[in-house]
Amino acid sequence: MILNWKQSRAARKFFRSRLSVVALIVISCYLAVAAAIIMPEWYHAARGWLDGDDSSVEESGLITLEQTEGRVGTKNMPGFFLKQEPEKRLQHCERLLEIVDRALKKPNPQSALKDIEFGTLEVAPLPQAELRALVDQGWEIFDSLAATANLNEAPELLPKLNELEEVVDQLYPPPTGWNGFVRGLEMCLGTDRQGRSIFLRSIYSIKVAVQIGVVTALFAVVFGGILGMAAGFFGGWVDHLVTWLYTTFSSIPNLVLLVLLAYMFTGTDWDGTLIPVYVAFGLTFWIGPCRVLRGETLKIKEMEYVQAATALGCGRIYIMLRHIMPNTAHLLLINFSLLFIGAIKSEVILSFLGLGVKRGPSWGIMISQSGPEVINGFFWQIGAATVFMFGLVLAFNIVSDALQDAFDPRHQ
Amino acid sequence: MWSYIIRRLIYYIPVYLGVILLVMAILRVQDPVAIHLGKNATQERIDATREAFGLDRPFAEQYATFLKKLITFDFTEQSWDFPGVTVGSMIRRSIVPSLSITVPALVLTTLLSIGVGMISAYFRGQAVDKALVFVAVLGMCISVLVYIILGQYFGAYLIYKKTGHELFAIQGYEPGLQYWAHYCLLPVMISVIVAMGYDTRFYRAVMVEETGRDYIKTALAKGVTKRKVMFVHMLKNAMIPIVTQVMITLPFLITGSIVLEMYFGIPGMGRALIMAVNSKDFPVIQAFTAVFAALFIVSIILTDVMYALVDPRIRLS
Numbered sequence: 001m002i003l004n005w006k007q008s009r010a011a012r013k014f015f016r017s018r019l020s021v022v023a024l025i026v027i028s029c030y031l032a033v034a035a036a037i038i039m040p041e042w043y044h045a046a047r048g049w050l051d052g053d054d055s056s057v058e059e060s061g062l063i064t065l066e067q068t069e070g071r072v073g074t075k076n077m078p079g080f081f082l083k084q085e086p087e088k089r090l091q092h093c094e095r096l097l098e099i100v101d102r103a104l105k106k107p108n109p110q111s112a113l114k115d116i117e118f119g120t121l122e123v124a125p126l127p128q129a130e131l132r133a134l135v136d137q138g139w140e141i142f143d144s145l146a147a148t149a150n151l152n153e154a155p156e157l158l159p160k161l162n163e164l165e166e167v168v169d170q171l172y173p174p175p176t177g178w179n180g181f182v183r184g185l186e187m188c189l190g191t192d193r194q195g196r197s198i199f200l201r202s203i204y205s206i207k208v209a210v211q212i213g214v215v216t217a218l219f220a221v222v223f224g225g226i227l228g229m230a231a232g233f234f235g236g237w238v239d240h241l242v243t244w245l246y247t248t249f250s251s252i253p254n255l256v257l258l259v260l261l262a263y264m265f266t267g268t269d270w271d272g273t274l275i276p277v278y279v280a281f282g283l284t285f286w287i288g289p290c291r292v293l294r295g296e297t298l299k300i301k302e303m304e305y306v307q308a309a310t311a312l313g314c315g316r317i318y319i320m321l322r323h324i325m326p327n328t329a330h331l332l333l334i335n336f337s338l339l340f341i342g343a344i345k346s347e348v349i350l351s352f353l354g355l356g357v358k359r360g361p362s363w364g365i366m367i368s369q370s371g372p373e374v375i376n377g378f379f380w381q382i383g384a385a386t387v388f389m390f391g392l393v394l395a396f397n398i399v400s401d402a403l404q405d406a407f408d409p410r411h412q
Numbered sequence: 413m414w415s416y417i418i419r420r421l422i423y424y425i426p427v428y429l430g431v432i433l434l435v436m437a438i439l440r441v442q443d444p445v446a447i448h449l450g451k452n453a454t455q456e457r458i459d460a461t462r463e464a465f466g467l468d469r470p471f472a473e474q475y476a477t478f479l480k481k482l483i484t485f486d487f488t489e490q491s492w493d494f495p496g497v498t499v500g501s502m503i504r505r506s507i508v509p510s511l512s513i514t515v516p517a518l519v520l521t522t523l524l525s526i527g528v529g530m531i532s533a534y535f536r537g538q539a540v541d542k543a544l545v546f547v548a549v550l551g552m553c554i555s556v557l558v559y560i561i562l563g564q565y566f567g568a569y570l571i572y573k574k575t576g577h578e579l580f581a582i583q584g585y586e587p588g589l590q591y592w593a594h595y596c597l598l599p600v601m602i603s604v605i606v607a608m609g610y611d612t613r614f615y616r617a618v619m620v621e622e623t624g625r626d627y628i629k630t631a632l633a634k635g636v637t638k639r640k641v642m643f644v645h646m647l648k649n650a651m652i653p654i655v656t657q658v659m660i661t662l663p664f665l666i667t668g669s670i671v672l673e674m675y676f677g678i679p680g681m682g683r684a685l686i687m688a689v690n691s692k693d694f695p696v697i698q699a700f701t702a703v704f705a706a707l708f709i710v711s712i713i714l715t716d717v718m719y720a721l722v723d724p725r726i727r728l729s
Contacts, residue, residue: 248430251712252705255670256685260701263689264441348555349671353686367557371675374565386558393553 010330013406020402023395030392033203034210036062065360068204071118071195072186076378079190079198086151086161090142093161093168096121097138100171104132120183121172131171138167190380192366193373201361202384208362209344209392211274216281217339221332224286225293229328232297233320242294246287257284258346262355272359277350281343289335296328330407337400341393348389363389416720420713431705432482435698436475444694448492465489465695482702489695493688499699502684509585510680512596513669517603522658525608529615534642536620545616551609560675563602583677599672611657618653622646652722659715 005011014020040062074092077084084092100123103112113123113131123131141164148154151161175183189199231242249257261280265271300306301324309319344363350356351364363385370382445461446453462468466477481487487500532544568580580598622628623646631641670682677683681700688696 244426244430247424247427248434251424251427251431251709252435252701253708255682256701256704259686259689260435260438260697263697264438266692267442267447345555348557352557352671353674354690363555364557367555367561371561374561375569382558382561386554389555390553394550397549397553 010406014402017402020398023398023402026391026395027399030206030395031210033062034207037204037207038211063200063204065204067197068201068361069196071191072120072197072200073118073191073195075191075193075195076373076376076380077187077191077195078378079188079380079384081184081187086154086158089161089165090145090151093138093164094142094146096168096172097135097142100131101135101139104128104135118172120175120179120186122175124171124173134167134171138164138171141167189384192369192381198366198381198384201366202363202388205361205363205366205385206388206392208274208357208360209347209389212277212281212347213340213343215274215278216285216343217336219278219282220285220339221289221336223282224289224291224335225328225332227286228290228293229297229320229324231290232294233301233316233324239294242290246290249283250287254284255349258350259353259355262350274357277347277356280350280355281346285339285342288339289332292331292335293328296331297324300324300327330403334400334403334407337396337403341396341400344389344393413720417713417717420716424709424713428705428709429479431709432479432702433475435701435705436471436478439694439698440471444692448692448694461492478698478702482706487699489699491688491693491696493691493693493696499696502696503681503700503703506679506681506684508587509678510669510673510682512592513599513603513672513678513680516596517600517607517669518658518661520600520604521607521611522654524604525611526615526654528608528612529619530642530647532612532616533619533623534639536623541616545613548609548612551605552613556606556671557675559602559606560672563598563605564675567598567601581676585676585678595676595678599669599676599678603669603672614657615650615654618650619646622650625649652719655722656715656719659711659718662711662715 041064074088074095077088077092083089096118099116099118100113103109103116103123106112109128116123126134141160145151145157145160145164148157151157174180185199186197187199189197189202192198192201227242227245231239252260258280261283262276265276265279270276306319306323309323314322347356347362348364348367351362352368356362356364366381366385370378370385373379373381445458445465445467449458449461459468466474469477481489485500487498487503489499491497491499491502528544532541535541564582568578568582571577571579572582578594581595585595627645627649628641631645632638636645669678669680670686672678673680673683674686681704685697685700685704687693688700
């Protein structure tokens with residue numbers, strides 16, 4: 001029924017502004033990244049389910065949850081491959097030396113060396129005696145450097161530090177080719193307080209945000225839309241019931257209701273998943289679309305074309321689906337994009353309060369974790385999370401504004 | 413007018429009953445006693461606590477008891493986490509810190525955003541207007557938490573580090589008017605900045621819509637200057653949506669600053685609720701949400717009444 005939607009007045013108006021087209025492209029980029037992360041996960045989940053064993057194998061995929069939790073460097077390394085303060089560089093070398101040293105001292109050094117996981121870094125495939133010699137050489141330089149109280153104020157020692165870094169590079173040959181590219185990506189926005197890659201975490205958070213946004217906004221729009229349309233169209237006790245229901249839900253302050261619904265799940269099996277977030281947002285956000293749709297349906301019900309359809313003997317369900325729903329669809333679209341923004345922004349607050357996303361990264365988790373880092377003057381984590389979130393929210397803001405303009409007859 | 417108020421009051425009675433039902437049901441989805449006491453609690457202890465708080469009775473009976481307690485303002489139930497502290501005293505203690513942030517924030521936000529909105533509407537379509545709207549949209553896209561973290565760093569911590577003088581407190585709260593600026597001014601400013609984006613856009617839209625009206629054309633045709641039309645004729649007529657918008661934000665006076673209170677360690681109502689949720693302090697959660705909802709409904713009724721006072725057409729429908 002909307003075959004030539006591209007020719008419709010609203011669509012022409014929407015696509016006339018270049019800004020909204022750019023915003024749409026940005027949103028599709030985000031969605032593509034989210035899909036690239038989530039598809040392998042679903043594939044593995046489905047295969048595990050079909051094979052009947054729950055021990056899912058997660059080796060492929062763009063970014064896995066394990067990757068975002070693994071260390072790739074020392075804590076709070078800056079991004080854009082900036083050189084750190086000498087003191088921090090020394091710490092980094094110490095950490096890397098220590099790992100090899102400890103592995104060599106184990107009863108079975110060969111397997112211990114293989115088990116070392118430090119992002120994409122691997123220990124060089126040298127004989128153990130050579131590794132031992134390198135480590136000892138490293139410790140020697142390290143000890144002479146660590147003797148100085150503050151390396152940051154001793155520029156004459158910098159060549160020695162470079163020497164130490166060369167030794168460490170021999171221990172861990174810098175990856176080349178594809179691995180080198182991945183290593184570059186991992187490090188390009190620095191590391192957080194636990195040495196995890198900020199870039200990987202921000203990208204993975206796109207998936208979490210899109211998941212939360214799509215699921216909750218879709219649920220709210222469909223559930224609220226159906227209730228609102230039914231209330232407006234049938235009137236009578238249905239209307240009374242729905243009005244009472246949404247007044248009741250909206251009489252509890254929004255944030256309090258979110259907190260209560262998230263609390264409902266503490267201690268259950270679903271606690272670590274996103275389900276508490278879905279339920280909390282879904283049950284809070286449906287009020288808006290419901291109210292809007294009820295009002296619009298009340299208005300449309302009195303229009304001539306609906307009366308004509310009634311006079312022609314069309315059934316009530318038919319009228320609702322064929323005449324009322326298409327004429328309120330644009331409101332659902334606008335509400336969807338507004339709720340998407342609302343969900344992403346509320347996720348930050350809920351995660352900060354300790355009731356939102358609990359397993360894995362999300363922008364909310366990243367921002368609330370970056371509080372102590374900011375005090376120490378480290379802005380990479382809060383910056384990265386804010387920029388990624390800013391792009392998505394701004395794009396949705398522009399699209400929803402353009403939609404409102406395009407469909408609002410007063411703005412002609 | 414009185415009949416309208418009474419009609420509204422009666423309308424909200426079933427709503428409040430529903431709210432209480434909803435809150436109590438949500439809190440009982442899982443056994444509150446078992447969550448609070450943890451996995452290692454003995455069965456006798458769980459049973460004893462359950463009995464002491466009447467949680468072993470049927471739901472309808474609990475509902476009736478709780479309603480009765482609410483109606484008679486009987487908040488003498490004790491907190492599980494702090495034995496000996498009643499819920500009522502917790503509410504009384506935390507209400508002033510909450511209001512000392514939200515009331516100034518609301519007043520400042522409204523005044524500032526009406527001003528900026530009017531400037532924006534006055535220069536409609538020009539560079540000033542475009543720049544203001546652009547900034548407002550950009551400001552809306554950043555999370556509240558980012559504003560708070562950066563505000564605390566630049567507004568309190570950095571000043572303290574650079575000058576050695578604590579202009580604003582980094583965290584904490586002390587009662588008393590003389591301490592207000594030290595502890596509350598920074599949170600108030602952050603909350604104003606956060607709310608400004610949305611409010612400015614809203615007030616600008618209101619003003620722009622008013623400019624299209626016939627009375628503006630008449631006034632301009634009569635030869636009234638554009639500035640006078642703007643600040644005298646239009647502002648008066650724009651009062652209706654402005655009053656509504658302010659009244660709609662009134663309920664958030666109580667809860668609006670949960671995140672601010674948590675971050676700055678201000679012992680307000682929102683913080684008390686979150687602390688109770690984190691420690692699974694069931695009587696406190698139940699009483700606080702019931703009181704929140706009651707205050708919320710009272711302010712909704714006030715909004716309706718105010719609205720009817722400003723716009724008599726509402727009363728008759």
